[in-house]
Amino acid sequence: MPIDHKRINGPEITIPYQLFDKLNTKSGKSQFKDFVKSNGVRIDGRSANDHRKIFLKTGVVSQAKGSAYIELDKTKVIVSVFNPREIPNKSEYSSKGEIYCEFKYAPFSCHKRRLHQQDPEELQYSAIMKQALESAVSRHEFPNFQVDIYALVLHNDGAALSAAITVAGVALAHAGIPMYDLITSVTLAVQGEFVLVDPNLEEERLCQVPLFKDEQNTNHGIVVLSMLATHEQVSQFYQTGNLAMDNLTSAIETLTNAAKDIVVLVKKCLVRHVIKSARNVED
Amino acid sequence: MALCEAEKTFVLHGVEENFRIDGREREDYRPMELETNIVSHAFGSARLRLANTDVLVAVKIEVDVPYPERPREGKLEFFVDCSANATPDFEGRGGEDLAVEISNSLAGAYRSPEVFDLTKLCILKGRKCWKIFVDILLLECGGNLYDAVSIAVKAALWDTRIPLVKSVTVDGNNIDMEVSEELHDCQKLDVTGAPIMVTVCKIGEQCIVDPSAAEELCSVGALVISVSRNKFSTILQTGSGSLHPQTLLECLQTGHKVAQRLHDALIETLVDIKPSENSVGFLR
Numbered sequence: 159m160p161i162d163h164k165r166i167n168g169p170e171i172t173i174p175y176q177l178f179d180k181l182n183t184k185s186g187k188s189q190f191k192d193f194v195k196s197n198g199v200r201i202d203g204r205s206a207n208d209h210r211k212i213f214l215k216t217g218v219v220s221q222a223k224g225s226a227y228i229e230l231d232k233t234k235v236i237v238s239v240f241n242p243r244e245i246p247n248k249s250e251y252s253s254k255g256e257i258y259c260e261f262k263y264a265p266f267s268c269h270k271r272r273l274h275q276q277d278p279e280e281l282q283y284s285a286i287m288k289q290a291l292e293s294a295v296s297r298h299e300f301p302n303f304q305v306d307i308y309a310l311v312l313h314n315d316g317a318a319l320s321a322a323i324t325v326a327g328v329a330l331a332h333a334g335i336p337m338y339d340l341i342t343s344v345t346l347a348v349q350g351e352f353v354l355v356d357p358n359l360e361e362e363r364l365c366q367v368p369l370f371k372d373e374q375n376t377n378h379g380i381v382v383l384s385m386l387a388t389h390e391q392v393s394q395f396y397q398t399g400n401l402a403m404d405n406l407t408s409a410i411e412t413l414t415n416a417a418k419d420i421v422v423l424v425k426k427c428l429v430r431h432v433i434k435s436a437r438n439v440e441d
Numbered sequence: 442m443a444l445c446e447a448e449k450t451f452v453l454h455g456v457e458e459n460f461r462i463d464g465r466e467r468e469d470y471r472p473m474e475l476e477t478n479i480v481s482h483a484f485g486s487a488r489l490r491l492a493n494t495d496v497l498v499a500v501k502i503e504v505d506v507p508y509p510e511r512p513r514e515g516k517l518e519f520f521v522d523c524s525a526n527a528t529p530d531f532e533g534r535g536g537e538d539l540a541v542e543i544s545n546s547l548a549g550a551y552r553s554p555e556v557f558d559l560t561k562l563c564i565l566k567g568r569k570c571w572k573i574f575v576d577i578l579l580l581e582c583g584g585n586l587y588d589a590v591s592i593a594v595k596a597a598l599w600d601t602r603i604p605l606v607k608s609v610t611v612d613g614n615n616i617d618m619e620v621s622e623e624l625h626d627c628q629k630l631d632v633t634g635a636p637i638m639v640t641v642c643k644i645g646e647q648c649i650v651d652p653s654a655a656e657e658l659c660s661v662g663a664l665v666i667s668v669s670r671n672k673f674s675t676i677l678q679t680g681s682g683s684l685h686p687q688t689l690l691e692c693l694q695t696g697h698k699v700a701q702r703l704h705d706a707l708i709e710t711l712v713d714i715k716p717s718e719n720s721v722g723f724l725r
Contacts, residue, residue: 173509282545285538286677293683367554376555377672391683395664397676400553403697406673407690414686 162275174269187369193360194352200361202231207412209344209356209419214325214427216332224333226427228325230356232315237326239333242303255300259287259307261322267314283319290323290343290384290394296336305335316358317345323384323394324420331428340428341393342420343384344413348401350375353409355416368400377401381409385417387424444658452659456644463653468699470651473592475707477600477714485601489593492653493583496590498575498597502604504618505572507563515562515570517551519544519577521590527582536579543577543590550591550636550667550675557635565609568616573601584654587665591638592707598635599711602627636667636674637704641696643688648695664689666696668704673697 161167184192198206210231219225222238245256261283263272276284287309295305307329309322320343327341347357350370354361357380368376379399386393392414401409444452455461465471471492480486483499490496507514521544523536530536551557562571575597577590605621605628621627642652642660652660662682667675676693678684684692 177510278541278545278548281541282549285542289678289681292681366552378553378555379673386683389683390685392678392686392689393683395676395678395684395689397673398549398552400555400669400672400674402672403693406693410686410690 161273165274167273168271172271176269186364186367189360190349190364190369193364194349194354198352200354202358206353207355207416209416210358212420212423214328214423216328216427216431222329222333224329224331224335226325226329226332228321228328230315230317230321231358232313233318233321233358234312235309235318235321235325236312237307237309237322237329239326239329239335240306240308241333242300242305242335245302245304251302253301254297255295255302256304257288257291257295257297257307258304259284259291259309259326261287261309261311261319263311263314263318267311283322286319286382286394286396287323287326290341291326291330293391293393294327294337294339294341294386295330296338299336305330305333314359316360316362317356319343319396320345320356320382320384324424328424328427332431339386339389339391340421340424341384341386342417342424343382343394344416344420346381346383346409346413346416348377348379348381348399348405348409350377353405353412355412365399377405381406381413383410383413383417385414387418387421390414444655448655449659452655453645456647456649456656456659461649461653462655465651467647467649468695470588470703471653473589475592475596475710475714477596477711484603485597485599487593487596487600489589489596491583491585491589491592491651493581494585494589495579495581495583496586496593497578497580498590498593499578500597500601501574501576502601503572503574504564505570507567507570509567511559512567513563514559516572517548517557517559517562517575518572519547519551519575519594521547521577521579523579527579531579539586543586546587546638546665546667546675546677547575547577547590547594549677550638550669553669553674555634555672556669556674558631561631562603564606564618565611565616568611569609569618571603573598584657585640585651587638587640588651591636591667592703595632595635595637595707596711598630598632601630603630604628633708634669636669637700637707638665638667638675639696639700639703640665640679641692641699643682643684643692648692650695650699664692664696666693666700668697668700671697671701 213229225238323343347365384394474490485500521540523531525532662680
């Protein structure tokens with residue numbers, strides 16, 4: 159990882175103080191039990207299939223062509239979309255337009271401070287975002303041009319990637335980029351028997367490793383799925399961890415249903431924007 | 442490479458008839474060539490040739506300090522180098538995106554402790570551990586990179602020998618390690634759980650594995666499915682298309698089935714590979 163020497167970088171190795179927290183003396187399993195009760199009710203009172211409260215708003219960055227902001231409880235992501243411009247550093251003509259995505263965690267958004275440059279995780283999330291949005295945008299409408307999409311996570315409390323994809327869809331619509339469909343994205347965390355929609359950061363962390371090994375259930379993992387609402391197409395699918403086939407089958411079903419739930423909100427948000435701009439024209 | 446509509450239809454019909462343009466069935470791979478232990482300075486190495494794709498993987502091991510948040514674990518890192526020998530597109534920083542994509546997907550696939558047990562690499566809790574560097578060199582690109590890379594990585598890890606640590610003594614802040622002097626005194630890694638990646642391509646109504654360059658042009662979307670034992674460790678979608686949830690499931694089933702077959706075949710081959718007396722090297 160190259161370091162930007164023009165900036166003042168902190169010391170090379172620092173450790174987040176949370177590591178010395180009392181919580182860390184507890185085993186992962188009992189931590190998980192604290193977050194999710196055996197009947198599936200989570201620490202914030204949600205059931206396993208519930209989303210967190212979602213807040214969506216368009217037009218938050220005045221200088222961008224289109225922009226949107228999402229909150230999934232504490233997770234906060236802001237996305238801005240800029241006017242199409244000619245694809246830089248390219249000599250050949252491309253009959254389809256390009257999408258450029260940049261996913262970035264703000265330096266202060268996670269436990270550990272993030273650097274200004276994109277790290278490999280952010281680069282991968284950018285690629286996933288691009289993959290998700292490509293099939294939602296009518297790219298033949300702007301040949302040889304590129305649309306830049308910048309997603310900045312202001313606070314990461316889990317499911318930041320899917321929040322970014324959902325809100326990028328809204329921002330694209332707000333920017334007036336021609337699109338085939340609305341796009342919504344949902345994250346799912348699996349740990350043993352528990353399947354949690356829209357996990358927060360702690361739930362996400364605890365699902366990285368198998369905790370119920372002694373019960374012969376080593377299923378664990380994170381699944382992110384993006385759906386095109388009316389076409390019922392999966393535009394992007396990403397999974398990590400260790401999941402069996404039947405787990406994945408049910409996970410896909412849960413995710414497609416959960417993705418449909420958000421569509422209403424996205425529509426409402428865009429309708430609100432249209433009404434508002436129509437009023438502005440009247441005045 | 443560009444195909445006209447008639448050629449595309451020809452490929453598509455072939456896939457529907459379960460008789461592809463090169464005579465394979467839908468779930469067949471092209472022939473592969475695998476060699477292990479070919480780089481003498483590396484702790485383990487493998488070279489895989491799958492049709493026109495050529496991958497060389499070498500494993501290096503160093504002693505390092507474990508991450509403070511995971512004191513009982515060693516480290517495993519993947520580096521992909523897209524050599525400009527493969528295609529001129531990789532010149533300069535051209536191959537960087539692809540390299541990051543492949544190394545990230547490998548890191549994701551190996552992350553779960555069920556897949557690869559990093560605790561075996563710990564020498565002294567919180568103080569010393571082995572760090573495995575897996576360097577992947579793409580010598581030639583003929584499509585289906587993920588599959589080739591994952592198989593080569595698994596073979597190279599299989600071939601890897603870690604020096605045996607006889608004793609560790611702690612004296613205040615100094616840690617003394619005694620490594621066995623016997624050259625053949627070493628540990629092998631357990632790679633039965635190491636994931637195999639299978640790229641499943643959707644062409645028309647059917648899913649195929651190991652697409653050739655012409656078939657890649659006809660496909661609307663592809664899934665890279667990595668399977669470890671009989672579970673999925675990573676799945677990612679590539680290409681700009683989208684899939685219906687039902688199709689997604691069918692692709693997953695195909696990938697699952699093929700990956701297990703490939704895994705069995707690979708283990709069988711690896712067990713069979715004997716230290717060859719007439720070493721040929723990979724440039725034959």
